[in-house]
Amino acid sequence: xxxxxxxxxxxxxxxxxxxxxxxxxxxxxxxxxxxxxxxxxxxxxxxxxxxxxxxxxxxxxxxxxxxxxxxxxxxxxxxxxxxxxxxxxxxxxxxxxxxxxxxxxxxxxxxxxxxxxxxxxxxxxxxxxxxxxxxxxxxxxxxxxxxxxxxxxxxxxxxx
Numbered sequence: 001x002x003x004x005x006x007x008x009x010x011x012x013x014x015x016x017x018x019x020x021x022x023x024x025x026x027x028x029x030x031x032x033x034x035x036x037x038x039x040x041x042x043x044x045x046x047x048x049x050x051x052x053x054x055x056x057x058x059x060x061x062x063x064x065x066x067x068x069x070x071x072x073x074x075x076x077x078x079x080x081x082x083x084x085x086x087x088x089x090x091x092x093x094x095x096x097x098x099x100x101x102x103x104x105x106x107x108x109x110x111x112x113x114x115x116x117x118x119x120x121x122x123x124x125x126x127x128x129x130x131x132x133x134x135x136x137x138x139x140x141x142x143x144x145x146x147x148x149x150x151x152x153x154x155x156x157x158x159x160x
Contacts, residue, residue, distance in 0.1 A: 032059060034139060038107045041151070044099050047081045054103055054141065061138045064105060068142035070095075070149055084149065095153055102151040105141035112137050 034040060042054040042062055052069065054062035066073070070084040076096070084095040097103070115136045143149040 034107045034110060036107055036109060039104060039148070040107065040141075041102060041104050044081075044097055044101050044103055044150075046099060047075070047097060049075050052082055052097060052103075054105065059139075061135050062105070062141055063138060064141045064143060068108065068140075068144050070144055084153075086153075095150070097150060103143065104148050104151060104154075105143050106145065106148060108140045108142050110137060110139055111135075 040056065040062075042056045045053045045055040045060065047053070049066070051063055051065040053060075054064060056062060066075070066082075069082055070086075072085045072087075074083055074085065075081075076083050079096065079098075081099070082097045084097070086093045086095050113135060115134055147154060
């Protein structure tokens with residue numbers, strides 16, 4: 001399961017003598033914090049020569065570096081996706097990691113950044129949010145273990 005907190009919070013602010021309008025609100029919040037070694041399922045969002053970006057639907061900053069993909073694996077520039085070259089002992093099967101496919105991965109680590117003090121890198125192009133250290137949280141995952149990777153790879157109807 002996913003470690004999440006859920007609750008309601010009242011927020012109220014009044015400043016005497018200040019000519020502003022303030023409203024009391026009741027809001028709900030969810031806190032998402034995955035554990036290291038937790039296995040999650042998401043969808044492939046996009047691929048790059050550096051690795052695969054995964055979305056959980058409500059969280060976009062999941063990265064699977066190329067070192068943590070199934071081995072042997074190669075990046076197909078024409079298809080713009082990673083390909084696991086699965087060898088069954090007789091022949092090699094190319095297993096493509098296409099966008100929007102469901103993928104099971106294990107959390108290797110969770111990186112947190114202080115967004116109150118944004119850091120800008122001069123070596124990265126502007127508009128690159130995925131490599132930007134100003135992301136509040138980024139999950140690093142792996143699929144280099146049995147049973148991990150695209151769900152379609154492990155379905156029983158694909159065997160034989």
